[in-house]
Amino acid sequence: MEIYLDNNATTMVDPKVVEAMVPFFGQMYGNPNSLHKFGTQTHAALTKAVDQVYKALNAADADDVIFTSCATESNNWVLKSVWLDHIMHGHKNHIVVSEVEHPSVLTTCRFLEEQGVKVTYLPVNDQGIVEAHTVKSFITDRTALVSIMWANNETGMIFPIKEIGEICREKGVLFHTDAVQAVGKIPVDLQAVHVDFLSFSAHKFHGPKGIGGLYIRNSQALSPLLHGGEHMGGRRSGTLNVPYIVGMGLAMELATQNMSATSAKIRALRDRLEDALLQLPDVFVVGNRANRTPNTLLISIRGVEGEGMLWDLNNAHIGASTGSACASEDLEANTVMLAIGADSELAHTGIRLSLSRFTTEAEVDAVIDAFKKAVGRLRAISSSYAKVQPTHS
Ligand SMILES: Cc1ncc(COP(=O)(O)O)c(C=O)c1O
Structure with a gap:
């Protein structure tokens, strides 16, 4: 898929x-x-x-x-x-x-x-x-x-x-x-x-x-x-x-036409995705959900470089973005996250997921699975994330 x-x-x-x-x-x-x-x-x-x-x-x-x-x-x-x-x-x-x-x-x-x-x-x-x-x-x-x-x-x-x-x-x-x-x-x-x-x-x-x-x-x-x-x-x-x-x-x-019904459907899928991803530790979503376009989610995942995440998602046949298409070829921090006051490390971890009226529930569920796997894999090899983990005796 x-x-x-x-x-x-x-x-x-x-x-x-x-x-x-x-x-x-x-x-x-x-x-x-x-x-x-x-x-x-x-x-x-x-x-x-x-x-x-x-x-x-x-x-x-x-x-x-x-x-x-x-x-x-x-x-x-x-x-x-x-x-x-x-x-x-x-x-x-x-x-x-x-x-x-x-x-x-x-x-x-x-x-x-x-x-x-x-x-x-x-x-x-x-x-x-x-x-x-x-x-x-x-x-x-x-x-x-x-x-x-x-x-x-x-x-x-x-x-x-x-x-x-x-x-x-x-x-x-x-x-x-x-x-x-x-x-x-x-x-x-x-x-x-x-x-x-x-x-x-x-x-x-x-x-x-x-x-x-x-x-x-x-x-x-x-x-x-x-x-x-x-x-x-x-x-x-x-x-x-x-x-x-x-x-x-x-x-x-x-x-x-029928915008309120269509956007309710998109919003429900976006919220399903957002709720599932927010269950992971150390993830943050930018902006209050109620004041956002119904299709958009900018999430940052501490310890996971945005580009690494895109790579794993791409291998799972999922197209996402680290920011605006015009800037996404550069390995630069997300400028909007910097403007909001995120630290530079966090601003390098932004992933934008934007849905449409053609997005299905099965797709959202597949993205949740792929995302969780990618976060696990990338955090396991992330030196910056290892530093913020509590040490166990
Ligand atoms: C907010 C905003 N303004 C302007 C543009 C540029 O649109 P176009 O591709 O039609 O030039 C975009 C496209 O990414 C956009 O998101």
């Missing part, structure tokens, strides 16, 4: 989504901007996908949803265009982010710092989230943008987006949220929160890779990142990727 528990890195494309996309690689290949029948066919499919996305996010007609190639592009777009529109050509000079944002935000911020922008990296609390009052205390009259993720990719911890949105509205500061790990996992209702910009990505909710989007409240101004034709009203040029957009629309619909 092959078991995939790395769904925060990417997900399997739902077979129903593949089926819906296939015709648009074959007979329905027209450019949706063309006026002939080839174009009108694909234009109709595009319109349906747009409706699916607006409905899933509860976006208003006055808002814009612009398709991008991925959330990395959406995040780059917001940060760089706010710099261009409000800092380079305005009187503001400051951006506020959390220190546990995805590298597509953090690396862009480092780039902006090199251009002279002042960036504040907000600390997280022991639960790995930024508290709303912390955001408030760092906003100044020169702050152009606050960018705080909705849910963290490594811990699954959910940030207080509603409260942060209210603070930004009161202070007249733009608010962007990277909702890549929230959309399709927990309710995202854009009428219930005040968010100016929101990034999402299809491959995190059983859609294809290479397609994402940016929500823009009230279709407000934001200079384009890509100039060119009049695609997407001139906001993001490039011929529209109809098969992927169709796939993303359906994937979002499938992920958000």
Whole structure:
């Protein structure tokens, strides 16, 4: 049995989504901007996908949803265009982010710092989230943008987006949220929160890779990142990727319909896994379960290097991760665990297990068995764990 528990890195494309996309690689290949029948066919499919996305996010007609190639592009777009529109050509000079944002935000911020922008990296609390009052205390009259993720990719911890949105509205500061790990996992209702910009990505909710989007409240101004034709009203040029957009629309619909029943099922499996692993001595889970996305578990196992654990799990045909996919090739400590205040040794032991609606109980039970065996084997050969063991006479 092959078991995939790395769904925060990417997900399997739902077979129903593949089926819906296939015709648009074959007979329905027209450019949706063309006026002939080839174009009108694909234009109709595009319109349906747009409706699916607006409905899933509860976006208003006055808002814009612009398709991008991925959330990395959406995040780059917001940060760089706010710099261009409000800092380079305005009187503001400051951006506020959390220190546990995805590298597509953090690396862009480092780039902006090199251009002279002042960036504040907000600390997280022991639960790995930024508290709303912390955001408030760092906003100044020169702050152009606050960018705080909705849910963290490594811990699954959910940030207080509603409260942060209210603070930004009161202070007249733009608010962007990277909702890549929230959309399709927990309710995202854009009428219930005040968010100016929101990034999402299809491959995190059983859609294809290479397609994402940016929500823009009230279709407000934001200079384009890509100039060119009049695609997407001139906001993001490039011929529209109809098969992927169709796939993303359906994937979002499938992920958000019956969400409470689906997430209850995923949560029950995640909790079963978590409860079983917590019975092992010296293991810790990051973040309070009630405030986590239902599919995620970041566990650290004293004395067991994350990479060693991945190796044993891989040999048992289980895919997991030591952290975000982008960082998992490096033998580095888990940066989110360090931010929470874990010691460096413990931060090298983090293993992220992320489930999906396709995960089964039999798979979870097989992972529990494999995990226990791996912990036993790796601790037996761990010099650091031997040191913390009580000595027996
Ligand atoms: C929180 C978060 N933001 C952004 C991204 C980047 O998404 P994409 O792969 O669509 O560029 C990821 C992917 O791991 C993520 O987890």
